[in-house]
Amino acid sequence: MRKNLSEPAAGNGLLDRRLFLSGTAAAIGSAAMADHASAAEALPVEPWMKTPGSPFVPYGQPSKYTSKVARVFASAPGTTGTGASRTPHHLLDGTITPNGLHFERHHNGIPDIDPEAHRLLIHGLVKRALVYTPDALMRYPMESRTAFIECAGNSGLMYQKEPAQLGVQPIHGLLSCAEWTGVRLATLLEDAGVDPRAQWILAEGADASGMSRSVPLEKAMGDALVAIYQNGEPVRPSNGYPMRLLLPGYEGNMNVKWLRRIKLTEGPTMTKDETSKYTMLQKDGKSLQFCFTQEAKSVITRPSPGLTMGAPGLYEITGLAWSGYGRIAKVEVSTDGGASWAPAALQEPVLPMAVTRFRSPWRWDGGPATLQSRATDDSGYVQPTRSKLIADRGARANYHFNGIASWAVAPGGEVSHVYA
């Protein structure tokens, strides 16, 4: 017999993930909304229904009424372009981050690169060093990959002793997902002829910081892409125009923007950003180095701090899950601080190294609740609790925080960041 979908799937009002698909949601929703008063006013015929609209523009912009759907950013002291901007996931839905809202991490501003003058050099342990123009790369066969990019420092605030009184954007906004299109790096490396002694590449940007990272040759010859398009249009200057490296699943800064040089080497170059930064100090004083892949993780984007709940009733809990090791296999949601869990619906397509949107129906009774999500990827890895992650790793690692995040809903509907 078919299960009654309106029965709780877990504690504190969490409902079956199939509810919204079953067609019974409306009935349950209206039953819960006892004060569903009828609309009193006659529907007005607004001015925009009676006058011609605005003319065409060459490049479209968002509605002026959505101006809050914007990045927030901070720059290092005495600079204007050295720092990070963060994606407003609490105001977005779906899985693709709009190009103007993709997070950024710049180490010395955004270069203004003339594509006519840009070059990509491949050299080092190769049979022949080669220089490519952007035009030459446009002649190559291309591939698209939908991939998240996440800064290794994303969610790093959760290493703090006390929960930062902030929301999704400032805590978890160094994550975005786009469809990247470009040329396989392996094709270009084959052009140059890889010397068997080569085990690593150094990837370097044309920006003022000359951002540089060592990458294992295996990754470079695997799914690495020299990305030229971002969500169908040329890569934005803030994301590497005219070309960037895309290393699906790897920590953000390795996806070197404004890519100008690939040098094949025997060992890693030990650049500043793979020694003094982006290494994880452990409890014993040793630091983990070359932590490339972003572990499985999830976060509830709605409800979340800053989005105060309305009247008690039926809500959708939704968020994002991702893993640098593959596909998301399962996301579970809890509304009672992890005491009980129910599986969330995963929205198709569920792609490897891309964000997956999850959704769970929840009947909020107006009382206190603690919302959590827990991701499992197709390698079987389960997102840990914050306390387990810190017990294992310590709280001095700065990077790669992927523990479970908690949002507390107060009886009045206010949502805040808590540790639970």
Add this chain to the structure above:
Amino acid sequence: MSTRNALLAACSVLLVGYGAALAESPNLGKPASPEVIASWDISIGPDGAGLPSGSGTPQQGQQVYLAKCVACHGEKGSGKPNDQLVGGQGSLGPGRTPIKTVGSFWPYATTLFDYVRRAMPLNEPKSLRDEDVYAVVAYILLLNGVIGENDTIDAQTLPAVQMPNRDGFVRFSRGK
């Protein structure tokens, strides 16, 4: 199987095979001689590969530091408004608040040359002459007690510098 389906099947085999054996390339890269590459080939390996000729002393480096670095990194590398470069040795141990500086944390002295030359000073990167880079590197290493005041830094001596946290790093593996 119709001809069309057979063709489609053949195409998908080709597509699947693409990852392992790469398709033919248009081969549009232009060969580049070492002379063409030289101005871009700025990365320095931990063994010192790539270090240019020239040298510098801590005394010369102090002058460079006062002219180009002190505004962001503070007197004698003490930090503020930007990164602290000196001190913190011994602060990485269990239970302590880490102070990560060149002296306490950086495993390779070659990285300092590489990074200063490519990225510093922030408002005019790639402006320092190689001699100035060697000198300011020597000054920062002296402030950290890693070299002596009479030492000279050049392509031979820099890779031989033993950084205090040289053995402080472990290769990451998943599940650890």
